């Protein structure tokens with residue numbers, strides 16, 4: 001019998017997105033798409049938009065970098081691209097389901113550390129540590145301190161991810177999760193030995209993803225859930241009533257979070273910013289110099 005494993009709702013969401021994205025849309029990546037002017041926003045172009053994102057990401061790898069640690073490597077596609085570009089790559093993947101996909105894709109082309117980044121123990125050191133939409137899942141201090149430990153002298157930290165803006169309470173309630181507070185991240189990293197080399201705002205190029213997702217939630221997921229509930233109510237009224245009673249809070253929370261009509265690109269832009277940050281570790285000055 002298959003061994004049961006404990007899985008967090010966050011990992012479940014990522015694994016579900018990976019399976020559905022691949023099955024229904026042929027998507028291999030788990031990150032947002034990058035939508036330049038001229039690329040029509042529709043679901044059929046999502047794959048191309050994700051390809052654009054990867055191109056954008058890899059174009060910011062500084063010259064001289066040879067070894068890369070891809071933290072939270074998803075299904076391994078970015079690592080594959082980096083290997084094909086000639087980099088020596090290692091991956092960090094805490095999700096067993098995603099790790100097995102990565103192993104299938106990369107074979108022995110990359111070392112895979114199957115653990116959360118915070119728990120990674122290795123003597124290996126890297127020229128660049130990459131967080132592509134994985135930074136938001138790790139406590140800021142843990143992520144930066146561990147990165148510093150794993151970098152070669154003057155190595156680079158490359159982050160491409162969602163951050164939360166500081167906005168007044170009067171701006172309304174944010175129902176979209178995800179992303180560290182930008183001001184907190186900037187305050188923490190400013191006190192650590194890292195020099196900022198690039199800060200690129202790609203919010204405008206990523207918000208179409210939110211419109212597409214909101215459309216899918218409203219037009220596909222919600223009607224499916226509603227029909228399921230109607231079916232249950234008609235066929236098994238007592239069971240349906242019990243489910244509604246016992247899970248009332250959870251059902252309301254899901255509907256309130258995902259089907260509240262406040263998850264569009266416009267809402268995202270109000271509360272979030274999507275940024276690429278490139279930093280260089282500043283080598284410590286020896287005492288007495």
Ligand SMILES: C[S@@+](CC[C@H](N)C(=O)[O-])C[C@H]1O[C@@H](n2cnc3c(N)ncnc32)[C@H](O)[C@@H]1O
Pocket residue numbers: 014029030031071072073074075078092093094095098115116117118131132133134137138
């Ligand atoms: C949205 S996916 C991004 C995947 C990939 N980097 C990409 O750009 O397509 C988030 C990734 O972060 C990973 N992750 C979540 N928590 C993590 C942690 N504590 N340490 C390392 N990776 C983590 C997930 O397993 C997943 O691979």
